[in-house]
Amino acid sequence: MPSKADEPGRPDPTAVVLDLEKPVPDALRGAVLALGNFDGVHRGHAELARRAAAIAAERGTRPAAFTFEPHPRSIFRPDEPVFRLTSPQLKLEGLTEAGFAQVFVLPFDREIAAVPAESFVDDLLIGRLGAAGLVCGYDFHFGKGRTGSPEMLQAHGLAAGIPVAVVQPYAWQGEPVSSTLIRTALEAGDVARAAAFLGRHWQVRGLVTHGDKRGRELGYPTANMQLARDCRLRHGIYAVRMKIDGIWHDGVASFGRRPTFDDGAPRLETFVFDFSGDLYGQRVDVAFVDWLRGEAKFDSLEALIVQMDADSARARGILAKTPAFGAPPFLP
Numbered sequence: 001m002p003s004k005a006d007e008p009g010r011p012d013p014t015a016v017v018l019d020l021e022k023p024v025p026d027a028l029r030g031a032v033l034a035l036g037n038f039d040g041v042h043r044g045h046a047e048l049a050r051r052a053a054a055i056a057a058e059r060g061t062r063p064a065a066f067t068f069e070p071h072p073r074s075i076f077r078p079d080e081p082v083f084r085l086t087s088p089q090l091k092l093e094g095l096t097e098a099g100f101a102q103v104f105v106l107p108f109d110r111e112i113a114a115v116p117a118e119s120f121v122d123d124l125l126i127g128r129l130g131a132a133g134l135v136c137g138y139d140f141h142f143g144k145g146r147t148g149s150p151e152m153l154q155a156h157g158l159a160a161g162i163p164v165a166v167v168q169p170y171a172w173q174g175e176p177v178s179s180t181l182i183r184t185a186l187e188a189g190d191v192a193r194a195a196a197f198l199g200r201h202w203q204v205r206g207l208v209t210h211g212d213k214r215g216r217e218l219g220y221p222t223a224n225m226q227l228a229r230d231c232r233l234r235h236g237i238y239a240v241r242m243k244i245d246g247i248w249h250d251g252v253a254s255f256g257r258r259p260t261f262d263d264g265a266p267r268l269e270t271f272v273f274d275f276s277g278d279l280y281g282q283r284v285d286v287a288f289v290d291w292l293r294g295e296a297k298f299d300s301l302e303a304l305i306v307q308m309d310a311d312s313a314r315a316r317g318i319l320a321k322t323p324a325f326g327a328p329p330f331l332p
Helices: 043-058 072-076 088-098 117-128 150-160 179-187 191-198 301-320
Strands: 032-035 063-069 102-107 133-137 164-167 203-207 223-225 236-244 247-256 267-272 283-294
Touching (some): 043 133, 088 203, 247 283
Parallel strands (some): 063 102
Antiparallel strands (some): 203 283, 223 267, 236 283
């Protein structure tokens, strides 16, 4: 069912993009910094946010996230891009929703990658940003040759007189939460499992573009979106919700190559139940609730329509039992 997202009062997420050629304003200095790539902003990352907030409260300051864009792999292995769980904007929003008062983004390139780990800590984190404390995951590595480690952060923090917390693997349902685990679930089409570890339904954001209008002819007009080329979500049919003008609407979506027709480039096509507005040119969010079936080729349009009717009925049933979303669509 449609639900109004609880958006009033939410902070407008904005990032502080760091320029190493310029001094950091005093008003931005002195936070407790949680360090990481934060792809997905999952339950483990939320634990880093809680630890940073606790230290910040003790020291009379605020918690901030320190992250990198683009993902380092896109610099060193551009032909093998990592499957990003969140776009930069969705990551920024997720970090804000996790409780960070600020988000610092360091533009990542080969020059940054060549900065010695010692300089990264002493000159940037402690020097320029005046960190009042540091928080990182147990496997966080940084600096030239990835020689920086949690142990090194603790040693430099001790020398500077600031606390450094290293967060051990965060387990959910008996398994350590990681971005890799979530990517693996999405690659298998198991969006429900991915949601359990994310702490919310996995979602994408994109521009609705004109397609071939074939869905309209079949009685299923769809909103068409191109996802990032690194997206490795399993091709298939999903029960979804789409956020339009702040309201979540139930629907059913196909992600794949349309083997019955053109077997073309992967595309997300969403049929929004009981909706008749014009979405062309709008930027919308799609949250994936459950897997229905794999992509298939049909011998006739009649057979395809019968299956689409069944998919829609099944999706409606699943979504009727799925609690209404807030903002963001967090899970217990």
